[in-house]
Amino acid sequence: MISREVQLKRRPVGSPVPEDFAIAERDVPAPGPGEVQVRNLFMAVDPAMRGRMDDAKSYVPPFELDAAMEGPAIGQVVASGDDTFAPGAMVFSRLGWREAFTAPVSALQLRDCSQLPPQSWLGFAGVTGLTAYVGLLHIGRLTPGDVVFVSAASGGVGTLVCQMARIKGHKVIGAAGGARKAAFLRDVLQLDGVIDYKAEDNLTKALAREVKAVGAGGIDLYFDNVGGDHLHAAIALANPFARMAICGMISQYNAAGAVTPPRNLTQIMTKRLELKGFIATDHMDIEQHFLADMKAWHKADLLKQTDTVHEGIDNAVHAFLGLFDGSNLGRTLVRLG
Amino acid sequence: MISREVQLKRRPVGSPVPEDFAIAERDVPAPGPGEVQVRNLFMAVDPAMRGRMDDAKSYVPPFELDAAMEGPAIGQVVASGDDTFAPGAMVFSRLGWREAFTAPVSALQLRDCSQLPPQSWLGFAGVTGLTAYVGLLHIGRLTPGDVVFVSAASGGVGTLVCQMARIKGHKVIGAAGGARKAAFLRDVLQLDGVIDYKAEDNLTKALAREVKAVGAGGIDLYFDNVGGDHLHAAIALANPFARMAICGMISQYNAAGAVTPPRNLTQIMTKRLELKGFIATDHMDIEQHFLADMKAWHKADLLKQTDTVHEGIDNAVHAFLGLFDGSNLGRTLVRLG
Numbered sequence: 001m002i003s004r005e006v007q008l009k010r011r012p013v014g015s016p017v018p019e020d021f022a023i024a025e026r027d028v029p030a031p032g033p034g035e036v037q038v039r040n041l042f043m044a045v046d047p048a049m050r051g052r053m054d055d056a057k058s059y060v061p062p063f064e065l066d067a068a069m070e071g072p073a074i075g076q077v078v079a080s081g082d083d084t085f086a087p088g089a090m091v092f093s094r095l096g097w098r099e100a101f102t103a104p105v106s107a108l109q110l111r112d113c114s115q116l117p118p119q120s121w122l123g124f125a126g127v128t129g130l131t132a133y134v135g136l137l138h139i140g141r142l143t144p145g146d147v148v149f150v151s152a153a154s155g156g157v158g159t160l161v162c163q164m165a166r167i168k169g170h171k172v173i174g175a176a177g178g179a180r181k182a183a184f185l186r187d188v189l190q191l192d193g194v195i196d197y198k199a200e201d202n203l204t205k206a207l208a209r210e211v212k213a214v215g216a217g218g219i220d221l222y223f224d225n226v227g228g229d230h231l232h233a234a235i236a237l238a239n240p241f242a243r244m245a246i247c248g249m250i251s252q253y254n255a256a257g258a259v260t261p262p263r264n265l266t267q268i269m270t271k272r273l274e275l276k277g278f279i280a281t282d283h284m285d286i287e288q289h290f291l292a293d294m295k296a297w298h299k300a301d302l303l304k305q306t307d308t309v310h311e312g313i314d315n316a317v318h319a320f321l322g323l324f325d326g327s328n329l330g331r332t333l334v335r336l337g
Numbered sequence: 338m339i340s341r342e343v344q345l346k347r348r349p350v351g352s353p354v355p356e357d358f359a360i361a362e363r364d365v366p367a368p369g370p371g372e373v374q375v376r377n378l379f380m381a382v383d384p385a386m387r388g389r390m391d392d393a394k395s396y397v398p399p400f401e402l403d404a405a406m407e408g409p410a411i412g413q414v415v416a417s418g419d420d421t422f423a424p425g426a427m428v429f430s431r432l433g434w435r436e437a438f439t440a441p442v443s444a445l446q447l448r449d450c451s452q453l454p455p456q457s458w459l460g461f462a463g464v465t466g467l468t469a470y471v472g473l474l475h476i477g478r479l480t481p482g483d484v485v486f487v488s489a490a491s492g493g494v495g496t497l498v499c500q501m502a503r504i505k506g507h508k509v510i511g512a513a514g515g516a517r518k519a520a521f522l523r524d525v526l527q528l529d530g531v532i533d534y535k536a537e538d539n540l541t542k543a544l545a546r547e548v549k550a551v552g553a554g555g556i557d558l559y560f561d562n563v564g565g566d567h568l569h570a571a572i573a574l575a576n577p578f579a580r581m582a583i584c585g586m587i588s589q590y591n592a593a594g595a596v597t598p599p600r601n602l603t604q605i606m607t608k609r610l611e612l613k614g615f616i617a618t619d620h621m622d623i624e625q626h627f628l629a630d631m632k633a634w635h636k637a638d639l640l641k642q643t644d645t646v647h648e649g650i651d652n653a654v655h656a657f658l659g660l661f662d663g664s665n666l667g668r669t670l671v672r673l674g
Contacts, residue, residue: 051607058607227602246605261598265564268583268614270388270395275612277605 043096152225156331306330380433489562493668643667
């Protein structure tokens with residue numbers, strides 16, 4: 001079997017460009033004992049992958065040059081040298097960015113697709129959903145009456161944070177960049193307040209306007225996907241004792257030069273704010289609770305299908321670059337099989 | 338009885354200057370029913386008073402112009418119109434910046450000076466000590482093995498944070514500005530690591546050097562009294578899951594113009610840091626535990642006398658301005674009687 005894969009050819013400086021990547025072909029061997037041959041159905045791209053393209057210390061090691069990149073994928077077993085992975089079984093792996101692969105069983109996890117669709121394991125039932133769930137409920141400690149502000153609200157995590165907070169009956173203000181995304185937040189996610197930050201001179205004033213429009217005096221919980229000016233606005237409009245779940249800071253991933261950090265950090269003290277960074281995979285202890293809620297919400301049709309799906313490995317780099325040029329909505333997937 | 342008092346005459350722009358203040362005389366009436374006449378023994382000045390000199394929204398209202406300022410004081414009852422406040426009793430009030438006053442009993446709190454010296458109620462047994470205690474133990478959740486970093490370590494709160502962490506057996510790195518303060522941290526407080534930030538080009542490199550010198554890979558708890566570059570350095574050297582108790586940001590109190598906020602906030606996410614602002618008086622529920630520890634540590638002679646004491650109301654403004662020009666060590670008090 002031949003598989004095409006996307007390799008990192010050089011480390012991007014600032015924003016990645018297509019020339020930083022290349023597609024290569026590779027033979028996929030038949031599985032030996034304890035190995036499984038898998039054809040990927042979907043892979044996901046996310047902004048945090050940008051961090052691994054740098055040669056910098058982080059909580060995950062950098063991607064190697066001239067090798068297939070890694071990322072979440074859901075696939076189907078084609079041939080197996082292990083009794084627990086029968087052909088036809090659905091498996092999650094970190095071996096995305098390729099059409100097929102043969103790997104030891106330790107690199108794979110079985111996924112039950114009887115109650116959840118395969119692609120949901122890369123979205124609301126996967127780490128993306130867990131990130132939204134952990135950040136909103138455990139790190140942010142969502143409390144009745146909380147007004148919730150979400151940045152990058154049209155992104156993979158953001159759409160789920162917004163929906164979860166709405167399901168639980170909260171007023172939600174979402175920010176995203178561009179008229180198309182703002183319309184999505186308003187019309188599809190039906191948020192209570194919407195900010196198109198690209199159309200605003202002053203994000204803090206825009207948030208103040210939306211807070212007032214929902215009849216609140218401030219925000220109580222901020223789910224931060226971007227940092228920078230959004231974090232500044234959230235701090236400025238925070239009610240005392242507000243919690244800020246710091247998830248990703250996409251506005252800084254591409255910043256080879258200066259960024260604009262918040263200039264009002266003294267309010268962390270005066271308002272007794274709590275800013276807490278987190279990574280969902282530190283919280284696997286709550287996965288069963290999380291999956292129980294996801295299955296129930298899916299069955300009750302409370303979760304909207306908001307993934308952006310690109311077709312084929314040839315479009316994988318395009319899908320990834322789209323995370324930064326503002327063209328994608330929801331979780332960004334690539335259909336591979 | 339005549340009392341002299343310090344009034345705010347105009348709102349400072351940037352750093353306060355002596356001309357922003359004036360001393361006035363005022364007659365102190367005999368106490369009526371439910372009132373008490375008090376002669377202050379000590380008053381305290383602290384950096385947070387700078388915030389109240391601005392006409393800005395905060396967690397306490399601004400000082401009024403042409404009126405005596407307010408601040409913590411310990412005094413002795415001279416004459417009383419209330420049975421529970423006998424002449425000779427020691428009382429705490431927010432009516433500092435004046436030699437004597439008559440006030441309703443609701444403005445006063447009795448303080449037992451049998452086990453603790455009067456001035457300690459403005460220092461280690463008062464809100465200053467409670468701030469150190471709450472920040473280190475409850476907000477920062479001091480944990481065995483933690484390496485502790487303290488900014489403004491020679492200040493009122495900082496000296497107590499350092500001493501409490503040392504009493505509990507932790508390695509403590511303290512930062513302060515100037516050779517005299519650094520010598521104080523090294524020789525009097527006997528800290529494990531000392532940074533004179535005024536002698537360093539790069540505070541982050543200086544902290545990295547001290548972390549290495551104490552045999553650690555990073556810091557686990559940062560007690561932030563200053564913000565800015567110190568917070569940046571703490572984030573840069575933080576171990577995963579480090580806690581940061583955000584107390585005051587003295588470097589920003591005087592900043593009419595720009596400050597230098599941390600530029601590495603993405604690490605809040607990658608390192609799962611927790612930054613939590615707090616105000617000690619939100620935590621009065623633990624006051625009895627706190628006072629029990631303070632009495633025990635005082636009796637065991639574990640707390641060094643580190644207050645800077647100025648003499649007389651005429652030196653009160655000088656004492657306050659000294660908080661910003663780097664001339665004061667420990668808690669800054671003014672002896673009034």
